[in-house]
Amino acid sequence: MxxxxxxxxxxxxxxxxxxxxxxxxxxxxxxxxxxxxxxxxxxxxxxxxxxxxxxxxxxxxxxxxxxxxxxxxxxxxxxxxxxxxxxxxxxxxxxxxxxxxxxxxxxxxxxxxxxxxxxxxxxxxxxxxxxxxxxxxxxxxxxxxxxxxxxxxxxxxxxxxxxxxxxxxxSYYSGEVKVIIAEHYSRAANGGIGAAKAAGNYSAQFYPTKLANERGFQQIIWTDDATHTKLEEAGTMNVFFRINDTLYTAPTSERILDGVTRKSLIDLAKRDGIDVAVRPVLVEEIIEAAKDGSLKEIFGAGTAAVVNPIVGFSYQDTYYELPKIENSFALLLKEKLTKIQYKLAEDTFGWTVKI
Amino acid sequence: MxxxxxxxxxxxxxxxxxxxxxxxxxxxxxxxxxxxxxxxxxxxxxxxxxxxxxxxxxxxxxxxxxxxxxxxxxxxxxxxxxxxxxxxxxxxxxxxxxxxxxxxxxxxxxxxxxxxxxxxxxxxxxxxxxxxxxxxxxxxxxxxxxxxxxxxxxxxxxxxxxxxxxxxxxSYYSGEVKVIIAEHYSRAANGGIGAAKAAGNYSAQFYPTKLANERGFQQIIWTDDATHTKLEEAGTMNVFFRINDTLYTAPTSERILDGVTRKSLIDLAKRDGIDVAVRPVLVEEIIEAAKDGSLKEIFGAGTAAVVNPIVGFSYQDTYYELPKIENSFALLLKEKLTKIQYKLAEDTFGWTVKI
Missing domain, CATH: 3.30.470.10 (Aminotransferase class 4, branched-chain amino acid transferase, N-terminal domain)
Known part of the structure; x- marks a missing residue:
């Protein structure tokens, strides 16, 4: 290109x-x-x-x-x-x-x-x-x-x-990132502007994020505003969940930003044999997976941070710590993507453009 | 004061x-x-x-x-x-x-x-x-x-x-105002910033309003984003519905602005013997009332326009014209409020403040 x-x-x-x-x-x-x-x-x-x-x-x-x-x-x-x-x-x-x-x-x-x-x-x-x-x-x-x-x-x-x-x-983020799953506040309405990178979407998050910060959490995982049962974005990033060896992420919608990092990670994962399921991700299944040990990773994906691993999350006042694992998909995918961006690995997708 | x-x-x-x-x-x-x-x-x-x-x-x-x-x-x-x-x-x-x-x-x-x-x-x-x-x-x-x-x-x-x-x-508005009841677009999320006079709430309305304009309607009556069954605001104003001789308006919430004109009109109406019911107003009851002739008026209320009578509305591609009536509550309340604001009537509420 x-x-x-x-x-x-x-x-x-x-x-x-x-x-x-x-x-x-x-x-x-x-x-x-x-x-x-x-x-x-x-x-x-x-x-x-x-x-x-x-x-x-x-x-x-x-x-x-x-x-x-x-x-x-x-x-x-x-x-x-x-x-x-x-x-x-x-x-x-x-x-x-x-x-x-x-x-x-x-x-x-x-x-x-x-x-x-x-x-x-x-x-x-x-x-x-x-x-x-x-x-x-x-x-x-x-x-x-x-x-x-x-x-x-x-x-x-x-x-x-x-x-x-x-x-x-x-790099954009530093330190360990713990998140709260939103039970009251929301970032986007059905029929609203959540899919646009509109200025107002960001300031709307500041106050709920401040409340999370005061409780010792760096970010919020946003849920759908109507039922708070579906996991949609993490802070200002898209979000991925790894259960056993499959990555899950919500489909883009009018509430969810069509992230460039998100779709690039999906393509990279698929190319390299990692199972990716793009479908609504329920709070309830993540809680269950956290309890039975099958939830291995959660990470945000966005241009500023590239990949932002999350070490644990809080939901209904219970804190769930994620396991420390060896073969992190987050780090693997981050490395693969970063190497393409810096021209240290072959760009099989034709994503990079020379100035 | x-x-x-x-x-x-x-x-x-x-x-x-x-x-x-x-x-x-x-x-x-x-x-x-x-x-x-x-x-x-x-x-x-x-x-x-x-x-x-x-x-x-x-x-x-x-x-x-x-x-x-x-x-x-x-x-x-x-x-x-x-x-x-x-x-x-x-x-x-x-x-x-x-x-x-x-x-x-x-x-x-x-x-x-x-x-x-x-x-x-x-x-x-x-x-x-x-x-x-x-x-x-x-x-x-x-x-x-x-x-x-x-x-x-x-x-x-x-x-x-x-x-x-x-x-x-x-005055802010002129001409006859016809509105569309929102079936897809929304102005506010549950847990969002709809109750704040935040800049982003307004630009979010421009595109859906432009689509309405192109169809010959000046404004949109916003509905709740989850179900589109509750009537919440009209354009950038609160909204009142008159069925027979009772005025209905939605309670304020985190999706609905706590309008100064809205609450002043409610107080004025109550003082002067007009029944006011502050409760969720359903699209379906307004359609029924329009059909059986009991829907007499719809009007927006806000500082810029004071009271903004609506002459008709569209829902699911059907246009409902409101009757032309003699004793309009919209005009009556507008006159009462305006007279207080201009010190032409006694301010029994103590609302006016001299500079």
Missing amino acids: SLKNTHEIDIVRVSSSKIDSVDFDNLTFGTTFTDHMFVCDFREGKWQKAEIKPYAPFLLDPSAKVFHYGQAIFEGMKAYKDESDDVWLFRPDQNFERFNKSAKRMAMPEVDEEIFMSGLHQLIDLEREWVKKGLGNTLYIRPFMIAIGSGVIAAPSTQYRFMIILSPAK | SLKNTHEIDIVRVSSSKIDSVDFDNLTFGTTFTDHMFVCDFREGKWQKAEIKPYAPFLLDPSAKVFHYGQAIFEGMKAYKDESDDVWLFRPDQNFERFNKSAKRMAMPEVDEEIFMSGLHQLIDLEREWVKKGLGNTLYIRPFMIAIGSGVIAAPSTQYRFMIILSPAK
């Missing part, structure tokens, strides 16, 4: 890079940004001239729709540098498609593929010094779109800003 | 007002703003010095949390001028309480009552020329809070901005 890079972009470079001031060994996820950003505005019914320019704050009216009505979507992607100093993206087509699905659900304009892909290509190309070699070093990529039209009336904006910003990163 | 106005606020005035350039007879709702705005930032764990200053755009980092995770809440209120040129607020205590309930649900800091009320008082006092006399003229008030901390990591911000902006307004 190769990246469409035919869109003309105005580029204004910084006078001097701040890269030398960055300690790449001590990065806090998502807080350091590269020298430049990509910006393309939508107004009068069309996308305007795209620009790459110095990363900087920008002005918005106090009545900007994004502040009042939350019309905002994003994607999370990563770039990787291989041993030959080539920079690679992982399945950018999937992020692009999902971005436009999110845009549609939030009544925002879809972004042209050429603008999205050329923006990625030219911005990352300009910042390739920021992508460091070595497993675990990545450049986190954040494409996002916000409603910048003004007016405190609850209706879609007519003006939008599509941007891409880049943040050098190490 | 009187307004706490003891908080010290730095005031910087505009050099010249733009009020003479505004055509107060032709205002588009929510698009014209007064000369000044109120701003108070939260950082290092506390609210900083409050300011009133010229209305103007402000700078935010591209990674500001409000853009990525939708941590944003608001309130809608109005000020009214009476025949003696006094300016009045309507139940600001209710908006303040709800604002902090929303803040809590969105893991944002609560605003001190003194800051909220003093901000309202001093800003509106400064802009009292913008509040015009006469029924239908109001000053729409938009308190809101956004997460301004930077960083693309899905966790609550540590920095926030609380603002109040003011917009002179005529």
